[in-house]
Amino acid sequence: MTLRVQNTMTGKLDDFTPVNPGRVGMYVCGINTYDDSHMGHAKSAVTFDVIRRHLERRGYAVKYVVNFTDVEDHCIQRANELGISLDELAKKYIAEYFKDMRALGVRDADEYPVASHHIPEMREAIKKLIADGFAYASMGSVYFKVSKVKEYGKLSHQSLDDMQSSGRVDSEEGKEDPMDFALWKAWKPGEPSWDSPWGKGRPGWHIECSVMSMKYLGETLDIHGGGSELVFPHHENELMQSESLTGKPFVKYWLHGGLMNVGAEKMSKSLGNFFTIKDVLKLYEPGVVRFFLLNTHYRKPIDFNDKALDEAKLSLARIRSTWDRLRDTKTAEHPNPDLWERAKKARADFEAAMDEDFNTRGAVAAVFELLRDINKALDEGKVCEKAKEEAIALFGEFDRLFGVLAAQKAEGDDMLAPLMHILVELREDARKRKDFKAADLIRDRLKALGIAIEDSAGGAKWKYTKKPPEESPNDI
RNA sequence: GCCGAGGUGACAGAGCGGCCAUGUGGCGGACUGCAGAUCCGUACACGGGAGUUCAAAUCUCCCCCUCGGCCCCA
Numbered sequence: 046m047t048l049r050v051q052n053t054m055t056g057k058l059d060d061f062t063p064v065n066p067g068r069v070g071m072y073v074c075g076i077n078t079y080d081d082s083h084m085g086h087a088k089s090a091v092t093f094d095v096i097r098r099h100l101e102r103r104g105y106a107v108k109y110v111v112n113f114t115d116v117e118d119h120c121i122q123r124a125n126e127l128g129i130s131l132d133e134l135a136k137k138y139i140a141e142y143f144k145d146m147r148a149l150g151v152r153d154a155d156e157y158p159v160a161s162h163h164i165p166e167m168r169e170a171i172k173k174l175i176a177d178g179f180a181y182a183s184m185g186s187v188y189f190k191v192s193k194v195k196e197y198g199k200l201s202h203q204s205l206d207d208m209q210s211s212g213r214v215d216s217e218e219g220k221e222d223p224m225d226f227a228l229w230k231a232w233k234p235g236e237p238s239w240d241s242p243w244g245k246g247r248p249g250w251h252i253e254c255s256v257m258s259m260k261y262l263g264e265t266l267d268i269h270g271g272g273s274e275l276v277f278p279h280h281e282n283e284l285m286q287s288e289s290l291t292g293k294p295f296v297k298y299w300l301h302g303g304l305m306n307v308g309a310e311k312m313s314k315s316l317g318n319f320f321t322i323k324d325v326l327k328l329y330e331p332g333v334v335r336f337f338l339l340n341t342h343y344r345k346p347i348d349f350n351d352k353a354l355d356e357a358k359l360s361l362a363r364i365r366s367t368w369d370r371l372r373d374t375k376t377a378e379h380p381n382p383d384l385w386e387r388a389k390k391a392r393a394d395f396e397a398a399m400d401e402d403f404n405t406r407g408a409v410a411a412v413f414e415l416l417r418d419i420n421k422a423l424d425e426g427k428v429c430e431k432a433k434e435e436a437i438a439l440f441g442e443f444d445r446l447f448g449v450l451a452a453q454k455a456e457g458d459d460m461l462a463p464l465m466h467i468l469v470e471l472r473e474d475a476r477k478r479k480d481f482k483a484a485d486l487i488r489d490r491l492k493a494l495g496i497a498i499e500d501s502a503g504g505a506k507w508k509y510t511k512k513p514p515e516e517s518p519n520d521i
Numbered sequence: 522g523c524c525g526a527g528g529u530g531a532c533a534g535a536g537c538g539g540c541c542a543u544g545u546g547g548c549g550g551a552c553u554g555c556a557g558a559u560c561c562g563u564a565c566a567c568g569g570g571a572g573u574u575c576a577a578a579u580c581u582c583c584c585c586c587u588c589g590g591c592c593c594c595a
Contacts, residue, residue, distance in 0.1 A: 053525090056525090073595080083595090085594085085595055088595070090595075117593080118593070119594090198524090201524065201590075201591090202524060202525065203524045203525090203590095203591080206523095207522090207523045207524065208523075208524085250593085270595090271595060272594075273525080273526075273590080274589065274594060275595070276525075276590065277524080277525090277590055279594090301526095301595095303526080303589090304588085304594095305595085309587080310588085311588080311589070313594055313595095314593090314594065315594065316594095340533080340534075340544080341533085341535095342534085342535080344526080345526085345527080346588065348533090352532080352533085352545090353532095353533070355545090356533065356546090357533095357544095357545095360544055360545070366559095367559090370558095370559095398535085404535075404536095406534060406535055409535095409543075410534090410535065410543040410544080412543095413543055414542085414543075417560080420558090420559055420560070423559080424552090424559060424560065476554080479554075481554055484554090484555090485554095485556080488555095488556075489556095497557070497558090498556095498557080499556090500556080500557075500558090501557090502552090502553095506558090
């Protein structure tokens with residue numbers, strides 16, 4: 046079965062065939078290094094982490110590049126406020142970013158280029174654009190001449206006429222056309238600067254991505270990803286620059302993810318309605334957060350609220366519980382071809398969903414579908430070796446991709462297991478004597494501590510359940 | 522205004538011409554000392570209006586609404 050991806054450029058589901066067979070170059074816009082990352086960043090990071098994992102599972106050698114932007118207005122302002130250099134600010138927030146990403150189980154990219162470390166390459170690119178007539182210097186800045194490229198708007202599906210009549214006329218001094226955008230910005234007081242043939246200044250927003258992506262991935266990328274708010278102007282401009290520079294197609298597949306909303310608005314720094322990854326991880330374990338993010342197709346927006354997170358927690362608990370039971374079960378001697386068939390079908394459904402534009406929600410549905418059959422067979426002691434293998438394979442694939450099955454361990458209490466063993470034994474004993482008062486007391490007291498006891502035919506089991514948060518859910 | 526993505530049952534969320542999505546929560550039942558877990562059954566649905574078709578959440582047209590983009594933003 047072929048992998049298909051929704052391509053913003055064509056507006057369709059395109060069959061995925063990388064430029065170089067077997068290899069995929071993938072570039073995703075990372076963060077601006079001036080603050081802690083929030084859940085919107087987590088959504089993007091986890092989305093592309095899973096896309097990358099799926100490509101690798103399918104046998105592609107993926108080179109994955111994520112950039113850091115450390116030169117732009119917010120960074121400059123923040124660095125000035127703190128009285129530190131852009132570099133120091135960037136170091137701090139890059140370190141925080143790695144902490145957050147690793148806590149979330151996001152695998153490291155292969156390269157993390159930083160904008161300010163690529164100024165020479167950007168200067169060269171700008172020089173070439175001027176020499177080729179795509180850009181012009183004016184009052185110490187350099188602008189890209191939008192009228193020079195006929196295809197302007199091909200990614201965001203807008204025409205220059207539309208945009209010009211849209212009231213977006215922020216005529217900056219020195220621009221020949223209001224639609225032109227800056228490649229190099231002339232120095233202003235209070236801003237850091239680098240030397241250039243056009244006077245001291247700093248690079249514009251889009252040129253860094255053109256330069257860095259092509260430096261690490263070559264002139265044509267297979268996949269360029271980011272949040273949907275980046276389609277215009279950032280990706281559109283990046284595209285125009287890059288293709289003007291090389292004369293070759295810049296990106297084969299543009300993938301854009303839906304945004305994280307809070308109520309009716311998107312979560313963003315500028316609106317101030319954001320929740321940092323760190324804060325959310327204080328209340329929900331990483332697996333739950335990942336599951337929450339992957340429970341919706343990546344192109345759709347997700348509303349951030351505690352109800353949805355709680356639901357993700359419950360759903361995930363159910364998968365984990367079956368996963369544990371399955372691994373522990375003694376297999377039946379009689380073959381269960383029906384169950385085996387169902388497990389095979391679930392695996393096929395799972396893959397088919399992932400191959401259709403990384404439909405994680407559809408893939409989860411395939412897991413749940415099998416879950417029911419497995420639980421039933423487990424209850425009846427009818428899980429045969431072959432079916433068990435097949436089911437475990439599905440769970441394995443699921444976990445390789447989603448990275449959610451390993452539950453967070455209770456910290457630092459190796460003594461818990463042996464102690465629990467004693468308590469469970471005492472309680473079993475009480476139950477045998479029909480001393481239900483004692484048995485219930487043990488169960489209730491443990492529950493208050495966040496440990497659930499569950500009786501079953503094969504003896505009682507206990508599991509660690511995080512205590513409900515003390516804070517009001519609205520405080521998250 | 523222009524461009525893009527959407528509007529699916531109580532909520533969340535797949536599907537995108539004919540067949541059960543799935544999850545959380547309801548309701549009824551099985552199991553259990555009880556609870557939980559698990560299973561079985563069940564109710565609740567495709568924004569509105571025209572049209573195409575033997576057949577439409579699924580295709581076409583019109584309308585309404587929401588979100589995103591057009592300064593920065595994953």
